[in-house]
Amino acid sequence: MLYTEILKDSGVFSRLYKNGCRASGCGCAAYYLPNRRPYNRFGITAGKKVGCAVKRNRAKRIIRAAYRKNELLLPIGYDIVIVARQELCEMKSTELDGFMKKLSKEMNRNREKASH
RNA sequence: CGAGUAAGCCAUACGGCAGCGGGCAUCGGUUGAAACCGGUGAAUGAGGAAAGUCCGAGCAUCGAAGAGCAGGGUAGCUGCUAACGGCAGCCGAGGGCGACCUUAGGGAAAGUGCAACAGAAAAUUACCGCCUCCGGCUCUGCCGAAGGUAAGGAUGAAAAGGCGAGGCAAGAGCUCACCGAGGGGCGGGAGACCGCUCCGUCGUGUAAACCCUACCCGAUGCAACACCGAUUGGUUCGGUAUGCUUUUAACGUCUGCUCGGCGGGCAUACCGUUGAAGGUGGCUGGAGCUGCGCGGCGACGCACAGCGUAGAUAGAUUGCCGUACACGACAAAACUCGGCUUAUCGGCUUAGUCGCAAA
């Protein structure tokens, strides 16, 4: 991934759940906050509710594939966490494209607001 | 053809484009060199249960060696195995017409406890009944007292070996035949055990109640453990110095207890070491897999040849298509193996059995 680091600090995760902007779509929800860095940080959450280990891994894979495809649309300098839901492991990654486009639009709009 | 039994195998397949993990080769950047960063190439990358964590081991650390008790586990025999609570074969018991299957299967005569309700009595039993003798009375009988008895009675899961005959006042293993349990002897077997024979002791069940017997078990787990480690701090450990206390003592240490062994102990100061975050190793060549041969009923063992087949650290198999069909279940390595248990779409192979029909 080009401008992205993997997010693994659990403190950052909880900060995002508490304070982050939330965008939910089909099968998943995303939280994001600006991080004042020259790159993005990206994390995935797939809890026990999603299912067994096979289903959790599949959900993570699908989210990762969708992110990789749509990485260039997203603005740089954000922490992003995507939370998987139960329905996600039945879906295909192309079905997530719409959600990623919506997410990037929303983030860009917020960024313009903040800069103005 | 139908039903059923046992054993074993497979776990969608192939192709295209883009992408992920760790290594290998190579090119470039960079450097004194290594490391590092980027590109390219050809290979390679989850399971039969990877799961549950129910057992067993390897490996590592913890004592300057260890012993006993407590605690825990196992429980027919013989073998296999690194080991096991696993597996194989056999014995006993039980089930099935049969192929075959199931089985925590030592000791109740070392001791203790428990056996509700019902019943006379649940383990040194006499309520009713039956019988004998004595006494009384309203005398073919009834009542009372003393004894004998375990055949009959109702209860219960279970009633003092079972059943038949003899015997007796009535009865009773009191005696006898057969059967069961126990003990002794002889024979067979590696053994569990089996067969025959004699004796005549018959003393319920429960040990997945306490317990007894035999055998086994040190504790902690790869987040173990080893190494590197900036600033800051001074928890840990070691050494030195000083002070206090003291050598049959107290304290510490393998952990619950005791013995034994080892170290004298505590406080302060200094020096070194260590060290939270992070990184590297541990990490995959192993009780390994495949093939073939030999030994063994078998589990398994031996010999030869070939193979190199995940190693991540927020944790790698995906996305978009195409083709085929039976339209794809359960399900993801995390130190590694051997088992057990549980989940599972279906398909295939082999060997017995029973029933029906035909020849």
Place this chain on the structure above:
RNA sequence: GAGCCAUUAGCUCAGUCGGCAGAGCAUUUGACUUUUAAUCAAAGGGUCUGGAGUUCGAAUCUCCAAUGGCUCA
């Protein structure tokens, strides 16, 4: 990775060294009241998480599983 605990009526819990499954709240019915609430009286409601085993007999003992929760590093 290692270890521990719980599951009983609609809900919260007793009963756990074997012998008829119980309490409180809730529900229903009746009484009291003009009516409701409160109070009083009664009734119904259970595959004791599931499956095997030991036993004459299992919520209880043993084994295997399921679900939920907790602890350690």
